Amino acid sequence: MSDPLSEIVRLLRPQAVFANLISGKGNWAVRYSEFGKPSFCIMLEGGCRLAVDGHEPTTLSAGDFVLLPTTPGFTLSSFLPSPPVHLDPTKVPKGLELRYGEQTGQPDMRSLGGAFLFDCVDPGLLVSLLPGVVHVQGSLRLSQLVQMVGEETADEKPGNEFMRSRLADMLLVEAMRSTTSGSAPPGLLRGLGDERLAAALKQMHAHIGRRWSVAQLAKIAALSRSSFFERFTRTVGVAPMEYLLAWRMEIAKEFLRRGELSVSEIAEHVGYGSTSAFSAAFTRHVGQPPSHYARAA
Template sequence: MVDPLAEVISLLRPRAVYSKVISGAGSWAVRYSDFGQPSFCTMLEGECVLAVDGQEPLTLVAGDFRLMPATPGFTLSGFAPAVPVFLDPKLQPPPEGEIRHGTREGPPDVRMLGGYFDFDSPDAALMVSLLPTLLHVRGIGRLPLLVQLVREESIAQRPGRELVLGRLIEVLLVEALRGAPSEGAPPGLLRALADTRLAAAMRHMHGDPARSWTVAELAKKAALSRSAFFERFSRAVGLPPMEYLLAWRMAIAKDLLSRSDFALAEVAERVGYSSASTFSTAFSRYVGQPPSHYARQGGASPK
């Protein structure tokens, strides 16, 4: 049976990893602008405060891991009062060596290994919307090890570097997402997969997206009544079942079209359309341009 979490992460196609060691001592604070790309951090030693826009501030301690799939603005600081130094990752080139905040002399109060990467998926926005804004994981011993492997691979110029980094980030994402608490999670993939009945229906949707699913059939897979399934799915995922299925089919279609080695009829068949023309009509309505134009542009969305 297909694993929806693994499928979503695989389709995101993470790449272009950058990592850095960050430390701080004394009185310090930095304010990062809205970055929009995925970022991660594992705490090596000490403690600090993370205040993400729209979220309650939290204290990060040694061994903690945090992931933001579409990094919003946030402030990172020590515990002593300080005026934040503004940083914009999109405008400033990545610094070389360890980044030190606050007092330069003496040992640091806190050290962390952080970084960011890109999603190469043409439909990353949809899949990122199914993930929490902030993932804070504590006590998962493999995460710091994975981040260290990412760091070592990112600074080495060895054959197969990009392939290895992509696979490491995929494993890092899976480990972080399945280690995240499902209780109190916002609507999205994690919340739905934590519900065993909804997870059964989602596995069938992802396992056979070309099938002409109905709400009644999916409700039967979830062992729920049609109305109970519809309400429960919509509340957990944030989308009604058929809207989610359409979005997933179009995400697959975009991925196939962006590769330029699939005929239109084959793409149509893989995502559940009886002909290239019916698929073209549905794709144009959903995306805003015909699939042939989308493929020629290399998967670029219309302006």
């Protein structure tokens, strides 16, 4: 059985850049301008307040993990108000510890702030899957990963860069798992949180080249055709065949980018009986023929 979430992470190919260790003491506040790219905060010790533009302020505690898929402007602060220091995230020195508030003494808060870089065809894929703020609390598994990240950051042992990148992969998966309930926007993650739709989605991913019909997928989900169509469209955000087409095109783009298969082989793999039919569908969906896309990629 195919695992759609693993496939998504594989296509995204996350490369985490752990930018800075961050600590704070006393009363402090920092205001970061919009970054526009995926970033994260891992709380190692203590706590603080996070106010992301367009969202309700929230409290961060040790072991929490926050992911901002598009990182709008936000304010990070101690629990008592203080005039914020304004910072441009693109100009913050990399690799240095950032100290907020009182510059000496044992900090009240320690965290790790960084950004995810994705070596992928469609970086918007992550944004389409997740809510604007992913805040994971009370996860023992995530707390263990956070602890390991802190250890790898504190101890510059051989191989720590590789370890941090692998831990980032796992943190991303845990964050995505946490949103398979109602907190996710319409999309794959919310669909995977629906037991009946998940069964159909897994089969679609496992057999992407099969000539699926709505009736066949409805049978797998143990729903009537009309109920399945309505439930899938409402939960995933698009109709079943539209979702299947979009996923086939993502797989096709990955194959074209790697350059290991011919266009006719890719067409067969993603369920098209002829190269011309695949080329026409790809051109409509992507905006350029497969051969042009392959050259550009």
